[in-house]
Amino acid sequence: MDRDTLLGATRWSGRAMAALHIAWRNVTGERRRWAVSTVALGVAAMLVIFLEGTSRWITSSSTAYVDHTGSQLIVAQRGIDDFLFAQSAFPEATMAQVSHLSGVAAVSPVVGVNGVVSVRGTHLPVYLVGFNSGQPGGPWKLDAGSKQPHGSEVVLDRGFARVAGVHIGDSLTLFGHKLRIVGTSAETDAAGDFFLFVPLDVAESIGGVGTVSYGLVWLQPGASARDVTSQIDQLPGVHAVARQQVAANDHAMITTSFAQPVQVLAVVGLIAGVLIAGIVLYTAAVEHSRDYSVLKAIGAGAGIVYGSALLQSIVLSVFGVLLGWALATGLSAAFDAWDPVVESRLDLDLVAAVSALIVAVNLLAALLPVRQVSRVDPQEVFKA
């Protein structure tokens, strides 16, 4: 193979592959350091991914009940626009009036009682929902048993049942009422506030006989939500809010109260990850400075030298993110099995976004080692 044949085969893509090859070898050449670096980055990535997943679970679970009612409007005590954190109350008879309004197809009253219950010595935050069996407003996803309580029956969130150590068929006393467990529901844990479902009259006896908290309203086909809202607003002591607006208000409230602190922790994890990445990459650049001086002396262009340093960062980050994703998935599954109070929703879009952010931030962290590489003197090759 002569010189002309060799040089005739040169390509831009060949140089890019050379940069990638150098980066790959620098990362994987020393397996112990590669493993330590990947684990360090992976743990940081796991922390960020898991906490972001927890943040998403907090916000999405907080609106799960309202989202699943499927109603277009929610009637509440005038001045109250929220569901989870507010204590709305108005006469049950108002719902009969709402049902007769023009454009209303159906209504379903619900009673919501916030509180803390003690079961076998464990104090648990609960949101007791009273609804008419057979009508909307109850649990939407059954875990086990029945999702329609009658008489002195209750359907518990499965997390509550697990933490409290109770099972279907057991009886327990809630707000002074002895109730028999007939079912457990899934996805009814609003950021640690367990939903319990009882017949409407049981909830009314706790919250106030003849008083309901909210009214779910479905419109007739073609009916104007604005017109119906306007009519409801004319009724004494109540007003109508679009279901999406109630969900948005709860979402904003839970974000401020719970999700933001978790996101602050995630940012701390991200900063830790960046520092780890920066130290790992800087150390690698320093340790490989002799190699970079050889590359420069032989005639490697700036594109290959800096490109390989940046690619090194990307390769390490990708390994770290993949490991972090796997660890976060494992941790999420472990939390789900061990402690149903806290969950982490690792949706693909969330993981992809967080992973891209981690890689991007690690690239910024790589600027320091790239600067180090840029300062390497090719004359170092002559030092013994």
Place this chain on the structure above:
Amino acid sequence: MSVVVAHGLTKTFGAGVGAVTAVNDVDLSVNAGEVLLLIGPSGSGKTTLLSMLGGLLRPTRGSVWIGGRLLAADPLQLARQRLGTIGFVFQTFNLLPAFSAVENVALPLRLMGVPGRTARQRAAEILEALGLRERLSGSPRTLSGGEKQRVSLARALVADPLLLLADEPTASLDTKAGRDAMDILSSSARRGRQACLVVTHDTRLADFADRVLQIEDGRIFSR
């Protein structure tokens, strides 16, 4: 035909009363197929001269032509010029530890953009010619000093450069390995019509040279 020509080459480090002139007004040329030995003690300026000839150090004054082309001032062009025309051999071999022997040799070709398979094929050919057929995939850590220097020589020769620059190529080797290395270097240069400049403090290497020059205090003398 002169492959490398240096004219009035001078390098001064520092300024004012503390200034040190490491290389002083050197004129030099090496022809194709010629092996030139530059002998001098430590601190004589031989590595500084080699660095300037190889485009790794900018001279304070003077100029260097390789293959009839002035060394470029632009760093990127200079790097390309080095890659395409100069092969370096170092005292400490300077093999990349994360690369196998064949990958180290293929490196200059990869940097030129030659596809990996073609580059490795050419690198394997030259390593086999140097008696390292069994060591192609060996890590530099597992190679003996003599084997490392042969890999280093193969890397310098793989792209068939116009000029070979060797800095104390036998200093880290025993006598036999050192003579083997010089034999490879000189015979390759003569066969390939490459100009070869070897700087050393070892006068025993004169046997391999076509011409020997002495460097002292940055000035060159004929021996």
